[in-house]
Amino acid sequence: MSVLLDVKNLRTHFHTHRGLVKAVDGVSFHINEKEIVGLVGESGCGKSVSMLSVMQLIAIPPGKIVSGSAMFDGHDLLKYKPKGDEMRAIRGAKIAMIFQEPMTSLNPVLTIARQVTETLELHLKMDTQTARKRAVELLKLVGIPEAESRLDNYPHQFSGGMRQRVMIAIALSCNPKILIADEPTTAVDVTTQAQLLELMQEMVNRFNTSLVIVTHNLGVVARYADRIYVMYAGRIVESGLSEDIFLRPLHPYTIGLLKSVPQLGQTKSDRELVPISGLPPNLIDMPQNCAFLPRCSYHKERCRLEPWPELHAVGAQHYVSCYVDTRETS
């Protein structure tokens, strides 16, 4: 299995009126070929910013990619100019993105046809007629009924789920290597959520695309992801294969997350859900030591005195950044 995208030591900071926000602070991850990767964490932990940074879609200012590299196809994406031709040749063509809000992610004044064909014309150099035919095929593929007649509709004539299908069609239109889905199902109802995820899984299998699902919903990644990264306060605190994360979680935050979601097959006595106490930290003026410390029930003296631990291997592909061996404590 070869590595498609290799991100190393990514740091993205935002200059705000109240101070410097280290939204992403030293994140490393990689995406393999034909793999579904989950990036999990609470709102504001930097998971979306990490992905937008790789695509160089961060607004500069206030944002700034301070350091890091993102190797893709032998080139460092972060070396490209954000609006330059090289970066644009990647976006939508090699790495495509689907966003959280289907209601607002499509342009309200342009027809669906225009919004689907523009990537085809731009990246695949199709002429108008061919692009239109291809657009119909793509819309059929993502399950839009009567695709021909709906081509000239506007986004407001589609439901949220249908719009997200259109977004998926646009994202897959140029047969990208990687599809990044940033909270793709957060804004739709549960039934639609499942349909969209099934669709995305089917599509990435068909197109041999790798999929990155950015989400706060553990249920979503449990079902689909091969590998999972857990993020907290701008860093990755644990990563591993899905089995590692779900069956042998090691970081206190991962353990907390799993305890706070209901699971099928739980017995009545341990059905009680345990929320993680406290709030995520303010990312301005973060302390040097572990950011999860104030909410951690496992913490030891060492956690207070030493800086945030680096990720260290605990299994073949299982990494965790914690001084405490939670297996002993529990």
Added chain:
Amino acid sequence: MTAYIIRRLLLGVIILLLVTLLVFLAMRLLPGDPLMIFVSQFQTESFTPEQIEELRREFGLDRSLPMQYINWLGDILRGDMGKSIIMGQDVGYLISTRLPVTVYFGVMSFVVSAFLGVIFGVICALRRGKWLDSVVTVLANIGITVPAFWIGILLMYLFSLTLHWLPTSGYVAPTENLAQSLRAAIMPVICLSLFSVAALTRQTRSAMLEVVSQDYIRTAWAKGLRERVIVLRHTIKNAMIPVITILGLQVGLIFGGSVLIETVFNIPGMGRLLANSLFSHDYQIVQAGTLVIAVVVVLSNLIVDISYGWFDPRIRYG
């Protein structure tokens, strides 16, 4: 759509009735008598009170106010705008000779405003926070606050009296000599469009900045589109929706501005005719003139409302 237009036109008729009634009453409330002003023009002749009463009857001013208004309205509906008290000419004829002049300047000012306002606004938004944006924004704020006639006088002083580049004032028909006509139109058009350019620049800039931060613009960037395509195809059309509203308002403002500007630049248009008639209490001209302007404003508002549908497919008329 047709039903919508018909309904809007009926509403327009009501607005026009209210406008004419208001102007009619306002003119009657002004202190002064048009006949006295008419009489005072003739220094050599003296009018007997009987002659003045005779004139009063001739112009129907001896009747009660409601009767005067109803008579005037009836005449208007038959296409008769009445006769000027002071100038003695047919009002319809006077307006038909003056209106084209005002429309000539008005259309030019409107086109200049729409074009420059939108372009400046777009440039400011794209160069947000850069020096160009700051300079244009300051100029736009000045443009909104300074009185146009004052700028007109300054321009005259600079370009006509000092540099001798442009004629100080006057009007040359474009059919007569196009080059001369345009030369004479430069300063009046600057004055007439100054406020509109400034207002449209500000509105366009803020609308563009609003749209630029929308999710669908991020989607457009994520597709790998060129910045030019994102601005032209994805941003401007969305940003135009609030701008069109302001653009529609400019029609009325430019017509209103023509009253001042035509006086400053000595242009024989509707504006100056109205201003002079207002001073001399020439009821018929003021009433008919404001009616014409009101018709233009009502129609331009209707056009604006219909054009929303072209910019924003979500808008349905019903």
